[in-house]
Every structure is written in C-alpha cells, then in structure tokens.
Amino acid sequence: MTDTIPDTATPEALAKTFEPAAIEAKWYRHWESAGAFRPARPDATPFTIVNPPPNVTGSLHIGHALDNTLQDVVIRYERLRGKDALWVVGTDHAGIATQMVVERQLEARQDKRSNYTREDFITKVWEWKAESGGTITGQLRRLGCSMDWSREQFTMDPHFTRAVVKVFVDLFNKGLIYRDKRLVNWDPRLKTAISDLEVETREMKGGFWRFRYPLADGVVRADGLDYIEVATTRPETMLADMLVAVHPDDARYQSVIGAEILQPLTGRRLRVVADDHADPALGSGAVKITPGHDFNDFDVGKRAGIKPADMLNMFDAEARVVQTADGLVPAEYVGLDRFDARTAVVAAMKEGGFLVPHVDKDGAEHDFEPRTIQTPYGDRGGVVIEPWLTDQWYVDAHTLAQAPMAAVRSGAIEIVPKTWEKTFFNWMENIQPWCVSRQLWWGHQIPAWYDAQGTAYVADSEATAQALAGTGVVLTRDPDVLDTWFSSALWPFATLGWPDDSELVKRHYPNDLLISGFDILFFWDARMAMQGIEFMGQVPWRRLYLHGLVRAADGQKMSKSKGNVVDPLGLIDQYGADALRFFMCAMESQGRDVKMDERRVEGYRNFATKLWNAARFCQANGIAASTTLAAPAATHAVNRWIIGEVVETLAALDAALADLRFDAAANVIYQFAWGTFCDWYIEFIKGNFDDETKAVAGWVLDQILVMLHPFMPFVTEELWHALGERHDDLIVAQWPAPAAHVDPAAKAEVEWLIALVSGFRTAKNELGLPPGARLEAWLPEPSEATRAIIAGNGPVIDRLARLSAIHLAPAPAGAAMQVGAGDATLIVPLEGLIDVAAERARLEKALAAAQKEAKALEGRLNNASFVERAKPEAVDKARADHAHHAAEATRLSAALARLG
C-alpha cells in the first residue's frame, strides 16, 4: 500500500478552518497501512482488549459508537504508554439475525429457504457476507477505532469452529452438556428453540376466562357441586389438559382428590391431583394442568407421575393445533392457528354452558375478565413464545457459574462500576440450564451423531463418532446449530488462536479489560467468564467495565419504531469523529446512561477548532515541535508555571484513566487545553517569543496533543505533523514524561497576574468603562513579592490588564476605581470618568460577601465543639479561610474609606 501522507518534512501552513472530513480518511488509511495499530513491541508489557464482535449483519449505531470509543481511548492510551497494545476485532456470525436477513432477501424475490438444500442456502449466506458483511467494519474505521485489522476474526472462521467443537465435546465428556426432553421456549415464527434470555416479557392486554369442568362418574364435591371451576389466560390449551390440581390442604376439594374430570371439549378424563402449585387463595383454588404447554404445569405433571414423553402436545412447530397422541382433539380444531383456536374453544365452551361469565362493576356480563398479561415474546422473531416439548441440548450453567462467582468475589475479576456485582451474582446464583441448540441452518452445527435408536455420539468428527458407535452403525448428524452466544463466549481466547498452543494465547490471555454494555452482561460477559475459566483455567479479563445505553435527547430508548434513532455516521459527517468521540467520553460517567445532546457534540467540534487555531497561532509564531520528552529548562515565571500545569494535568488525567473515569479524563484535558493554555498561557506569551518561550510553548502544545490523542485522534495527528518533522506518528508517540515539578513561586506569581487581569476586566465591565481603555494605577506600599511581580511583568500587565503604569506611590486624591489582587489594592484615579456611586456599590457588594464568609467562619471557630472535635486540618483550613476573608474585608473597607 502506498503512503498517502504528503511530505511531512516541510509542514504546510494550517488552513484557516478545521475541516474534519478532509483529514479523517487520510489519517486512518495511513495508520492502518503503516501497521500503527499494532506496532511490533515484543519486549513491552502486553495489554489486551477484545472488541464485542458486532453482528456481521450490523451497521454502526450510537451504542457501538459509545462502546468502541471507550475501548479506543483505553487502547490508544496504553499504546502511547508503550504497552504492546492489542485490540482484537471481528464480527459475529449472528445465527438468527443473519439467517433472517438472507431469508428476507429471498422473500423479496418470491423465493424461500425451503427451495434450497441446506448446503446451498449456507453458500448463499457466505455470498451475502462477502458482499455486505463489511459494512460495520468500515464504519468502525470512520470512528477512528485503532483495532488490529490484520487479524480480523469471524466466529465462523475454520479455527473458530475447531474451538467451538472442542468446547462442545469436552463439556459433553465432562457431563456439562446433555440432551434433555423438556419444555423449551419455542419461537413459532423462526421455528427454533431459544434460551430464557432471548425471551422478553411484554405487558399485553389479555383475558382471564373461567370454566366449569364437570366431575365424571357422578362424583360430587362435599358442598354438593358436581363440577370444579378453573380459570386460565390461555383457554386453547384445554385441548391438551391432562390434570386438574388443587391444594392438598384445601378443604373444599378433599373429597374429590383422585376423582376425574370429564373435559367438555375433548372428553378426556382428567385426574384431580393434590399439588402445592394450586393456590387456594386464587380464583376457585383449582387449576387446570397442561403439562405439555406450560412451564408450571410441566412440573405439576411430572410430580403427578407423568413422564415428559407421555405429555400431550397439541401444537406443531408453527403453533397450529395438531391432534394429540390420544386422538381426542375434535377434528374442527386441528389446523387452527393458536389464537383462532382460542376463539373457537371459548365459543364451544360457552355454547355448552361451561363458561362462567365475568360480571363487571356495572353488572354487565362478559365472556372474560380483561387483564394485563405478562406475555413472553421472542426478541428476534417478535411473536409470542410457545412453551413446547422438544429434545434440546442444554449446558449445565449452574456448575459453570460457580468459578466466575468466586473470581468476582476474590477480586480476580473487578466489575466496574461495582454496583453491577449484585446483579451479576443474583443472576448467576439463580441460573438455569442453558438451551444451546437452535433449529437453524446458519451456525456451528452440533457435533453429535445419532444411531437408529437415537443414541448420541458426540465427537470432533464423524470418523471419531463412527469409531465410538462401532463400524457398520449408520449415523445421522444432528441437524441443529448452536446458539450464537455459545461461540462468542469463546471470543477472548479463540480469537487468539486457541485451541492451538499459540504465542498470542500465552501473551494476551487473560485480557486486561472488557468493555461492554450492561445489556449483554448475561448474554455474553457471564458466559465468557464461565467458558474462559473452564477451558483456560483463568479469568478471561481482569476488569469488566459496564456502560449504559445511549438514549435519545428526550431520554427515551432509541428505536426504529419510535423514529428517534440518531445515526452516529451523520454526526461524524456533521461534526467530525473527534467531536463525537469526545462527547461520548465526556458524558460517560459510571453507572449512568448517556443522553444524546447534539449541541454538546457541536461544542466539542468547537473545541477541536479552538485547538486547531491555537496550533495555527503557534505555527505562525515559530513555535514548533518539541525535541525532548522532558520539559525544557525555563526561567520565565509563565513558562515555569505552565510546565507545572502540565505536570498537574497529566497526573489528573492518569488518575482518571486508571479509574476508567472517562468523563473526568475528558474534562481535565479540555480544561487545560482551552482554559489554561489558550485562555491564559498564549495570551501571556504574546509579544515575547524568545527561544525559551518558543521551546516551552512547543513542548506544552505537544503534551496537549499526546494527552488529547486518545480522545481526538484525528485532529491531534494532523496538528502533530503540521507543527514539525516527527520521527513517529502521534499514534505511536510517547506519553508525556515531563520530568518537572510544580514551581510554587511561579504558580503564585501567575495566579496574582490572573487575579489582576480578571479584576480589572470585571471592574471596567461593571463600571461601564471600555474594556480596551489603558489606565494608570497607583499602589502605595506594595509587599516585596508584589513589587517583584510588577517589576518582572510590565509588558503582560500593560497588554492584558491594560495598565500603562503602576506607580508605587500614594494615589492622588479624588474619585477612583480600586481593584484588588492578592493583598494589593490598585487605585486608578478616574475623577469625572466613573460613577462614584456605582463604584461604591461594587465595593460594598464585594465587602458584604467577604464579611459574610468571614462571619460564618468566625462563628464556626467560636464554636468550642468544632475546634475540639473537628479534624485538625478542617480547623486549620477554617482559620486560614477566615484570615483570608477578613483581610479581604479590611482591604475593601479601606478602599471604601478612600472613596470617601
């Protein structure tokens, strides 16, 4: 590949305005082609992050932008700090999602999956991936993500498949994967089983029907009634009812336990059983039991001695009514959709006089009582989930969950923010078997083969399975594939080459950090922890950082149906990737969702522009790239001061990033670059570009570029090269090492100057004087320190405070403006030019404020118990503050007295 960067040996003058689009593509191409994302650093400490693999069908949404920005900040930071930083990237084959995309394409051409063989369909999926699968990877590049594309992974890569098969086989051999017949969450639209996590409960308007089930054989209850009333929200399931349950202690039904019900529609005889599941306080206290179509009923059925294989099933894979094994479903129901069946069943029961009407509060009768029903929906298919009796593969998640819980308890895994630990434990402690088989074509096919009797042989190849089964036994492979999350759970090590004993695995496992949204804590993070510890013997990552959702400006969740989705690429087009990234970081405070605020993105675009212009100014004044990592030697106070400010900023930034406080980190560098460097330092040095100042300014600007680079990689890289010839790109430069300290004297001096300048600006503003007016001030009896500062900073005082002279002598009599700086009060005679009343009001307001503070502190200091019980530091601080405010009050009183 060719290097597209212009000759950096002769930097060109920066353009007047900063155009993000013009530089972003250029630098990304350069970095990638130069291998800058993963420089060879064999002797450096490794640092590893794996990227949550986006669905190969996906395109970049605002949540990806947040997630990947945070990761990129960390990886660029560690790379700048000299680590062997590896950010693994790739995509997920996303079984259901991808198969749906390709099927939709077929449907658009009046075609369908069943017109193809499995092999041909899978070929089509691969073709689709080759054409369209790269969308999101291109978009991650636009965001500036410095991932190791040279090793881009895909969860269906051959080596990944080997890892998946090995894990499945090993878990099976350890008894941690097994096949079982039980109720599963079935998606009738996708015609596959899904896991508990893929079911989302929605509140839907539904009904509550009550029916009379007549007792058979002339049996009557103790109270003389010849029926039992049952209630249900799903009347259609009565076609597969097998029992009626009552509570063992319920006096009303003691005499009929063991008797039989004659189900009115099917004529099936339903045994009345005693079971704790029936709650005497609810409804009639009796409940109809459909073991094949309800999770609770399944358990009741088993307790009543019904084997899963004998439980009646009344639905096909698309949830249409089929004949039950006992042949008792009347023909008119067979073939009906489940919701049509509901209507038909209710009508028939009503007609037969078995429906107990609901009487509303106005006395009107209805077939049912309206109720809000917690209804299970498939998160992908979007239709109501049907509990269905099937054979599926299950992972013994309970066993696998123990080690990850211990790892979090011991601190081997640190969850950030810590509040998520409780959620993690709560889920892990109550974890259920994980259904991992899916009735799809696209995915990792389960490595199990069956003989004619249905015995499973699980092996890494058909040959091995055949060997297990014995020669001559005819084997058929399990047609199902694995849950996508089964393979992505292996991401932290399979991407590094496992199960091969590769150098990468040794060097980069465990990973250092995982950053993910909390929404996939259970789906992905917890399962990585389970598989990682089980197969690698170590935690997958030392830290787990969970961030929130990006919400719309109104606080709502973004969704296509609401039409409030913000496209991150549109924001990048408009404001630049740097601005979007900085926004994400600045808004990412731990434990809180990020609310979209486009104006703020705009504000950070302005920040990039501000930096650009500061660099332009430096460039125009001969300030260029620094030549040393350490701070240059400096004698001028402003230079010594700004070096100290860099030292403090760096410390604060390092501390924030160590704690993964992205917001604090972003604010620290923002504040320094704009508030300290641009607003004050540049203003101070205007007019004195001597060699020392140029060296210091160039060095400070470089430190800003390096410190800001993780957040705003593009503009910083551009400026880095614009300011001079560089040995390296900024992306692989060195993190600041100032080898300098804060100079308290310089700090005090500059802070005095800042107070002076601010004081005059404020005073002029409040008195209505032109801000540009140049004045002369009198300062009688200045302290030695103040005298020295004034002597050493004439030009600055002239230019910024707009004072052409400070006379160290008593001021002439007459009306004057008085401005304080430190312990000094500068007097500017302005007889006839100022409104004396306004100046008095101004000073009185300040005096009142100082007196109020002083008084409050005095009150506290006069409180004996404060002085006795408060921490000594607090008392000392109160004394110091009091002295300061009292002195200020004295100074202002004197100023007022002088005003007359």
Place this chain on the structure above:
RNA sequence: GGGCGUAUAGCUCAGUGGUAGAGCACUAUGUUGACAUCGUAGGGGUCGCAAGUUCAAUCCUUGCUACGCCCACCA
C-alpha cells in the same frame, strides 16, 4: 413480588462530611498580533420531601414521593 439506579442552575450532567461546579442556553459587551465554530464580564440553584446521626449534611442512615431499568410461574 424481588433487585438496582436516578432525582443538584432553564437544559444535559459532574461533585464533596465544612454551606456548590462544568458545557450549552440566557444577559451585556467586544474585532486589543490564532480563533465570532471566538473573546470578556454577568445573572441564575432553600443540591426531590421528611426525620435521624454529627461540632457540621447536598454528600452518611431511615422513611416517603417521582421516574427509569433488570429479574420473577400468579393459573
């Protein structure tokens, strides 16, 4: 029914046991050697409500209210 989170300036959010900050918005003003995507200055908050702990609470405890999220089988 459990669990968690959030309530601080008009908006979006930081924050600390010693009586509050940022960005944006707002008001006034400005082109003084980069920047109007800017400069300068200013106004604005009883830190949701109540009680408790403490010398001292916006910050700790408890209760309440409102909003949000997650988990859970009420037929």
